Amino acid sequence: MREGTATLIRRADYVAPIFWIRTVDLCFDLDPAKTLVASKMRLERNAAVPHGPLRLHGEELNLLRVLIDGESVSFRQEGHELIIDNVPDADFTLEIRNTCAPEKNTALSGLYTSGGSFFTQCEAEGFRRITYFLDRPDVMAVYTVTLRADKARYPVLLSNGNLVETATLDNGRHLAKWHDPFPKPSYLFALVAGDLVAREQRIRTRGGKDHLLQVYVRQGDLEKTEHAMNSLIASVVWDEARFKLPLDLERFMVVGVSDFNMGAMENKGLNIFNTSALLASPATATDADFHRIESIVAHEYFHNWTGNRVTCRDWFQLSLKEGLTVFRDQEFSQDMAATPSARAVCRIEDVRALRARQFPEDAGAMAHSVRPDEYVEINNFYTATVYEKGSEVVRMYQTLVGRDGFAKGMALYFERHDGQAVTCDDFAQAIADANPGSALSTRLDAFKRWYSQAGTPRLRARGAYDAAAQTFTLTLKQTTPATPGQDRKLPQVIPVALGLLARDGQALPLMLQGEDGAAGATETERVLVLDQAEQSFVFVNVPSEPVPSLLRGFSAPVVLDDGLGDAELLVLLTHDSDAFNRWEASQRLALNRILGAVRTGQPLVLDAAYLEAMRAVLRHPELDPAFKALALQLPDEAYIAEQLDVVDPQAVHAAVEAAQTQLASALQADWAWAYDTHQVTAGYSPDPVQSGKRALVNLSLAMLVLNATRSGDGVWPGRAYQRFKDATNMTDRMGALSALVNAQAELADSALARFHAQFKGEALVIDKWFALQGRAAERDGKTFARVKQLMKHPDFTLKNPNRARSLIFSLAMFNPAAFHRADAAGYVFWADQVLALDAINPQVAGRLARVMDRWTALAEPYRSAAREAIARVAAKPDLSNDVREIVQRALALDPRPAAVEVAAPTEVATQS
Structure with a gap:
């Protein structure tokens, strides 16, 4: 959709469909150049x-025939709509x-080809690129699908549901007929046709029913599907045990494709996956890849109930399925991790991702609530706010009602709404x-502000200890910054999990003033509920001045200012029973020093107390290696930038680089000890114990190589x-290669060449090769120059989303020092690639356009150069809606008049 076709769609304008589609019979004669689609639908008016x-x-379609009850009918086409004015009042059949x-x-939206096979992607609005339809999530129908194709080229023919018929046809063709007994919206439709092989596993669920699980991939990839199959089996078992939600089809199929805009798609019974989220072997995938695959397989399977059986009334309710399902896959990952330490690592990594992606979104041009109020292009709202912040909202439900209470609520949700398209309010x-x-329940209306208010709340906490009365008064105050279109914010309901520690680390009792009973006298952790702009809580019988451990487990998605100094943070780092807050203390100690250097403009010099604290973490005999690896990593440069009102990316990078260099040097002997002590000698397994050791070994090696390179030592x-x-x-291989590349060691180029030669036939591994170079630590412009050169590499292409993301996104999104250049070359590069991608794949271009969400926070000369690049993109006359919406909203943040005319979207109501 190009200029002149955009409409601003508002949640307040929702109107139920005039017609329902009850059944759909689809027949495909598959041909890459021209596929014939015959649709027969039973419709009825919505009274x-x-x-x-x-x-x-309908989009990009060639219409051949329209019949109602077997008779030709007059119609008209306006834009992307097929309009039939005269239809029967009674039920009718439309062909x-x-x-x-x-x-x-x-x-890659609708029906497309990849590697000689057919695939579909229909969420959010891809089905209209297959055939004319009421392509909206509240129109749910029962589908029967017949696929016909050349048997030699496409021996495997798949669609949703259960296989009901196969047959051999004339001229070397064959057919397969599928029936899905569950009503679904069109965005969950899927078909796959190609020369594929399958890993199969038959299972019997707790309910005593037998099911066939299948993972389909191209020839040669079958040995990389074992982990995905094991993850699928574990997901089926977990969902039935935790939430009493069984697998409801005779078979469940997963298919991998290398050309895919997303990670995966939860089509009913036929999940389609990006191969990067499906294929793994020890030789080609890292521990992080194994964990990601387990999580995404679980996520898509869990959608079978939270998204498929109960779906969204409209796309504004997207977090109803996505936020809830992210929460479910996070809970699954923690349960799979098993040990308390491994569970904590999972939670820390989830929060790191939230802060890296969602907090900046809340502070930028595209800030929106978990349930947005309006959009031009729905593809732009598959965001960290909808997914990750939406998950945190669901987690707060569980915190407020308890694990058992949440399970009861889930049961009632399905009892009420199974087979329906509903809203976040219904949940x-x-x-x-x-x-x-x-x-x-007593604060429900206020709690639902999490769905309607954009922005990350700021939580200020201050404590006052009265030694004579032995009371500790904790005062909590919340504010939420203004966001585009929302200046006035009301107080949120914020659950604050906390503990109080004595200076020696002893956990103190938590009894509030006015409470009676013995519970508060012994419990050392509880949840306070802040629902006003400011509230005070008085704890009694507190024998000594405590150190508050607030927001344990990150109990709410807020920015916490607790006023704690180094002494208090060191108490938490050393003694806190909450692993998340222990990690948080390590990050805050580093962050305070880095921010101090950036704000003053003085060179960063790490003090002895901080270095000794980090040495103590590294040498601690009881801490898990995976936790150590996380605690000893410095905060991400993008996260540091979020703490600044005006951002000089090069100053941030210089401070981080100085901190890294000093940590590497001061702890050199300790890194060597950690490297030698935590080697894994057993056969490879991606389990938490082994992966934690490898994480610490690889971090140690990176520090050792960095220090040696700086000092001229080649050992x-x-x-x-x-x-x-x-x-x-x-x-291990990527850890060593990364250490060489990021230190710019002399052996780095030789290692990169050797790596490419060894894995040149493995597309996903070559993606890692490109990504490593795009994210490499920037010094003297070398990384940026390398990326520009790699754009010309014969293995690079913009047409494959994975490959485009591996290099361009690695630079622009994850390497601020290389991207934000004083000569503006990074911004020129960004604009060039956004425009080039927009002509090929608007969804991918839209993702890249988001890099400039917070351009107004940049210091000069970056700010003016960034604005010029955004304006250049906005001036392109035939932009997609995906990119146009983003750059217009970015320019709207600038109080100065735009230098170019940018057509505003037409503000008309729509039912889509």
């Missing part, structure tokens, strides 16, 4: 809304024949109604190169 014409969505061109579909009401009298670079050559798994 609850006024009469009107039938309006069907449509059209063609589409899958091999020309570079947008909230079910959780509250299942837990009468809870902290949630550790040589050892890293040898480890790179001898590695028996990708985690």
Whole structure:
């Protein structure tokens, strides 16, 4: 959709459809150049809304025929709609024949080809690129699908549901017929046709039913599917045990494709995955890849109930399925981790991702609430706010009603809404109604502000100790910064999990003033509920001045200012029983020093107390290696930038680089001890114990190589190169290669060439090769120059989303020092690539455009140069809606008049 076709769609304008589609029979004659689609639908009027014409969505289609009850009917086409004015008042059958061109579909939305096979991606609005339809999530129908294709080229024919018929046809063709007994919206439709092989596993669930699980991939990738299959089995078992939600189809299929805009898609019974989220072997995938695959397989399977059986009424309710399902996959990952330490590591990593992606979103041009109020292009709202912040909202439900109470609420939700398209309000009401009298049910209206208010709340906490009365008064105050379109913010409901520690680390009792009973006299952790702008809580019988441990487990998605100094943070780092806050203390100690240097402009010099604290963490005999690796990593440069009102990316980078160099040097002997002590000698396994050791070993090696390179010592670079050559798994190999590349060691180029030669036939591994170079630590412009050169590499292409992301996104999104250049070359590069991608794949271009969300926070000369680049993109006359919406909102943050005319979207109501 290009200029002149954009409409501003508002949640307040929602109107139920004039027609329902009850059944759909689809027949595909598959051909890459011209696929024939025959659709036969049973429609009925919605008696609850006024009469009107039938309006069907369609894009990039060639219409051949329209029949109602077997007779030709007059119609008209306006824009991307097929309009039929005269339709029967009673139920009727609508038949449509059209063609589409899958091999020309570079947008990868709708029906397209990849590697000689057919695939679909219909969320959010891809089905209209297959055939004319009421392409909206509240229209749910039962589908029967017949696929016909050349048997030699496409021996595997798949669609949603259960296989009901196969047959051999004339001229070397064959057919497969599928029926899905569950009503679903069109965005959950899927088909796959190609020369694929499958890993199969039959299972019997707790309910005593037998099911067939299948993972389909191209020839040659079958040995990389074992982990995905094991993850799928674990997901089926977990969901039935935790939430009493069984697998509901005879079979469940997963298919991998290398050209895919997303990570994966939860089509009913036929999940389609980006191969990067499906394929893994020790030789080609890292520990992080194994963990990501387990999480994404679980996520898509869990959608079978939270998204498929109960779906969204409209796309504004996207977090109803995505936020809830992210929460479920996070809970699954923690349960799979098993040990308390491994569970804590999972939680820390989830919060790191939230802060890296969602907090900046809340502070930028595209800031929006978990349930947005309006959009131009729905693809732009598959965001960290909808997913990760939405998950934190669901987590707060569980915190407020308890784990058992949340399970009761989930049961009531499905009892009420199975088979329906509903809203976030329906979910909230079910959780509250299942837990009468809870902290949630008594504050439900206020709690739902998490769905309507954008921005990250700021939580200020201050404590006052009265030694004579032995009381500790904790005063909490909340504010939320203004965001585009929302200046006035109301108080949120914020659950604050906390403990109080004595200076020697002893946990203190938590009894509030006015409480009676013995519980508060012994419990050492509890949850306070802040629902006003400011509240004070008085704890009694506190024998000594405490150190508050607030927001344990990150109990709410807020920015905490607790006023604690180094002494208090060191108490938490040394003694806190909450692993998240222990990690947080390590990060705050580093952050305070880095920010101090950036704000004063003085060179960073790490003090002895901080270095000794980090040495104590590294040498601690009881801390888990995975936790140590996280605690000893410095805060991300982008996260540091979020703490600044005006950002000089090069100043931030200089401070971080100085801190890294000093940590590497001061703890050199300790890093060497950690490297030698935590080696894994057993056969490879991606389990938490082994992966934690490898994480600490690789961090230690990176520090040792960095220090050796700075000092001119060739021993550790040589050892890293040898480890790179001898590695028996990708985690060790990438760890050694990364250490060499980021230190810019002399052996780095040789190692990169060797790596490419060894894995040149493995597309996902070559993606890692590109990504490592795009993210490499910047010094003297070398990384930026390398990326520009790699754009010309024969293995690079913009047409494959994974490859484009591996290099361009690595530079622009994850390497601020290389991207934000004083000569503006990074911004020129960004604009060039956004425009080039927009002509090929608008969804991918839109993701890249988001890099400039916070351009107004940049210091000069970066700010003016960034604005010029954004304006250049906005001036392009034929931008997609995906990119246009983002750059217009970015320019709208600038109080100065725009230098170019940018057409505003037409503000008209729509039912889509």
